[in-house]
Amino acid sequence: MIALQQAAPVPDPLSVPSNAPEHCPGTESELAGKADACAGCANQEICASGQTKGPDPALPLIRQRMSTVKRKILVLSGKGGVGKSTFTAQLGWAFAADEHLQTGIMDVDICGPSIPTILGIATEQVHSSSSGWSPVYVQDNLGVMSVGFMLPSSTDAVMWRGPKKNGLISQFLKDVDWGELDYLVIDTPPGTSDEHLSVVQYLKESGIDGAVVITTPQEVALQDVRREIDFCKKVGINVLGLVENMSGFVCPSCRNESQIFKPSTGGGRRLAQDMGVDFLGAVPLDPRIGKSADYGISFLDEYPDSPAGTAYLGIIDKIKQKLGD
Amino acid sequence: MAAAEDTPVARRLRGVKHIIIVCSGKGGVGKSSVSTQLALSLRASSPTARVGVLDVDLTGPSIPRMLGLDGHSVHQSSDGWVPVYADGSEARLACMSVGFLLKKKEDSVVWRGPKKNAMIRQFLSDVRWEELDYLVIDTPPGTSDEHLSLVEHMAPVHSRLSAVLVTTPQAVALMDAMKCLSFTRTTSIPVLGLIENMSGYVCPCCGEISNVFSTGGGEEMARREGLRFLGSLPVDTELVSLLDATEPESLGSVERLADGGSVRSFQLLERYQNTSTAPLFQAIVDKVVQALSGDDSHMNAAI
Numbered sequence: 001m002i003a004l005q006q007a008a009p010v011p012d013p014l015s016v017p018s019n020a021p022e023h024c025p026g027t028e029s030e031l032a033g034k035a036d037a038c039a040g041c042a043n044q045e046i047c048a049s050g051q052t053k054g055p056d057p058a059l060p061l062i063r064q065r066m067s068t069v070k071r072k073i074l075v076l077s078g079k080g081g082v083g084k085s086t087f088t089a090q091l092g093w094a095f096a097a098d099e100h101l102q103t104g105i106m107d108v109d110i111c112g113p114s115i116p117t118i119l120g121i122a123t124e125q126v127h128s129s130s131s132g133w134s135p136v137y138v139q140d141n142l143g144v145m146s147v148g149f150m151l152p153s154s155t156d157a158v159m160w161r162g163p164k165k166n167g168l169i170s171q172f173l174k175d176v177d178w179g180e181l182d183y184l185v186i187d188t189p190p191g192t193s194d195e196h197l198s199v200v201q202y203l204k205e206s207g208i209d210g211a212v213v214i215t216t217p218q219e220v221a222l223q224d225v226r227r228e229i230d231f232c233k234k235v236g237i238n239v240l241g242l243v244e245n246m247s248g249f250v251c252p253s254c255r256n257e258s259q260i261f262k263p264s265t266g267g268g269r270r271l272a273q274d275m276g277v278d279f280l281g282a283v284p285l286d287p288r289i290g291k292s293a294d295y296g297i298s299f300l301d302e303y304p305d306s307p308a309g310t311a312y313l314g315i316i317d318k319i320k321q322k323l324g325d
Numbered sequence: 326m327a328a329a330e331d332t333p334v335a336r337r338l339r340g341v342k343h344i345i346i347v348c349s350g351k352g353g354v355g356k357s358s359v360s361t362q363l364a365l366s367l368r369a370s371s372p373t374a375r376v377g378v379l380d381v382d383l384t385g386p387s388i389p390r391m392l393g394l395d396g397h398s399v400h401q402s403s404d405g406w407v408p409v410y411a412d413g414s415e416a417r418l419a420c421m422s423v424g425f426l427l428k429k430k431e432d433s434v435v436w437r438g439p440k441k442n443a444m445i446r447q448f449l450s451d452v453r454w455e456e457l458d459y460l461v462i463d464t465p466p467g468t469s470d471e472h473l474s475l476v477e478h479m480a481p482v483h484s485r486l487s488a489v490l491v492t493t494p495q496a497v498a499l500m501d502a503m504k505c506l507s508f509t510r511t512t513s514i515p516v517l518g519l520i521e522n523m524s525g526y527v528c529p530c531c532g533e534i535s536n537v538f539s540t541g542g543g544e545e546m547a548r549r550e551g552l553r554f555l556g557s558l559p560v561d562t563e564l565v566s567l568l569d570a571t572e573p574e575s576l577g578s579v580e581r582l583a584d585g586g587s588v589r590s591f592q593l594l595e596r597y598q599n600t601s602t603a604p605l606f607q608a609i610v611d612k613v614v615q616a617l618s619g620d621d622s623h624m625n626a627a628i
Contacts, residue, residue: 078384078385078433079352079353079385080351080352080353080354080385080465080466081351081352081353081354081466081493081498082352082353085497110469111350111466111467111468111469111504112350112351112352112466112467112501112504114351114497114500114501117496117497117500118497154500154503155500155503155504155506155507156504156507157350157468157504157505157507157508157511158468158504159468159469159472159473159508159511160469161438161469161470161473162437162438162439162469162470163438165469189352189466189467190352190353190384190385190465190466191384191385191465191466192384192433192434192435192436193383193384193435193436193437193438193441193470194437194438194470196435197435197437216353218565218569219390219569219570220357220387220390220391220568220569221353223385223387223390223430224384224385224387226430226431227384227385227431227432227433227434228433229431230431230432230433231433231435234433234435235435249526249535249537251528251530251531251533251535252533252535253528253531253533253535254528254530254531254533256528256530256531258528258529258530258562259562260526260537260560260562260565261565262562262565262566262569264566264569264570275431285537287535287536287537287538287539290495290497290537290538290539291495291539293495293497294495294496294497294539
């Protein structure tokens, strides 16, 4: 495999000063290492030597590492708190339910990693070996990597600007010993910024199989999701489809359904139509989903027959179908 | 934070009395909705209060939609950008967002950090806010470029900065709220208090209260961390619909009211005061105003 590569030490995100150069010209810039802002930066010499101007030296390593990963799926949404991480975890668990399949989950939400908590492995740490960083395993065939495993305390804030986040994402792709994977599900932060661009850039050669876009029914969320789909089109990511989360709420007392987040402009279904992407399904709001996430247990395993569980399974089947698996 | 006192940002914000940053580590907990309500309530707090809302969520601006200002654009004057006034000619509720700069609503802003930094600097140094009693700043989730840029550029006015934290009751959100608190402590911004949003949902059919996202976690966190607990807000579907603005304005009316404000956003203020959340939020605003006026309040938060 990648035997020549030195074992990369697991970084301590807090050891990186949060006051790195304010106006870093970017490592590929003509001014790299020469700008005023570079004075005093620890990496000034490396930048000034010109090493950084060529194509990113990480790219071939990433390509090699990703060559053993069959499917790479992004979970995206312009809006925060719509259920990206919860969906990512469910998708991971559902893939891993087949014990012949190997699944990986990569959490690139650097400032707000939720995946460790949702999967119930918040107290784990990453270990490094000669073949790279070992993912944390939820079960034999489900490995996970997140910045959450590298923080000394869950209350520490990761106050990083873009370039540092990009560096860690590149390491997640080249230094993690994923092994043979059938699926790699990538959970992203909200928005369309550094993390998203970096993932797309780093995986350009290896290819991304597609993106699942998550939304909630109200227009305020749809606005951001429209932008996210526009982003996918701009950078050429195939959108596997749109999932509408928190779609209606069934009162546990009277069993009547009400709309907490009203689809004032037609909800996800209409948006999917307008933007020409597939609508994969709607998952009702079930308080047990959030609770399962807080306790780190799989909602699908606990309540497979609930309406939300059935909806999740239907969506996951459609995703598999679209991937041709 | 040794910065020259006379930066363009400092000059521009000279007439702003209080700057309140609304933040939360997690997305979708209601930062923008809280910012909007904070602005509306502060504006209503006195007949002459002037309030500004600055939306620095560059890749997902929600403020224009919530204030019913979708489709408006910003005008350039010889003395900087003129903010969009949500209350038209009264001009007591000014608003600035990257949403006003986009041509189409589905246009994505795909920017890396340095560009976001430049935009925020422009927002702070080029917008003609004039005299403001309160400037409410809505932030994106996380603790990254936007937040660091804000703190950096506003270093000369640091003494007027304070923050309101928003969370929802689930453990996953509280964890991110803790990160946000750790950010405010590192950058020594006093925290006015914590709001627990989406705390319970009243079934419109039978009145049963369901804790869709659990409950009480925010209050517990405030106690543990020695923060002022500002209050909890249940999910209010009426408010969701109001801020979601069911009826987008026709382009014609936008043009007619091009010099700022619209009839609908006047109604927004009135309609907001009729929601069941408005009185609850009033109590929160009272505490915020109290915290801003009492200097002792800054003490426990700045630790």
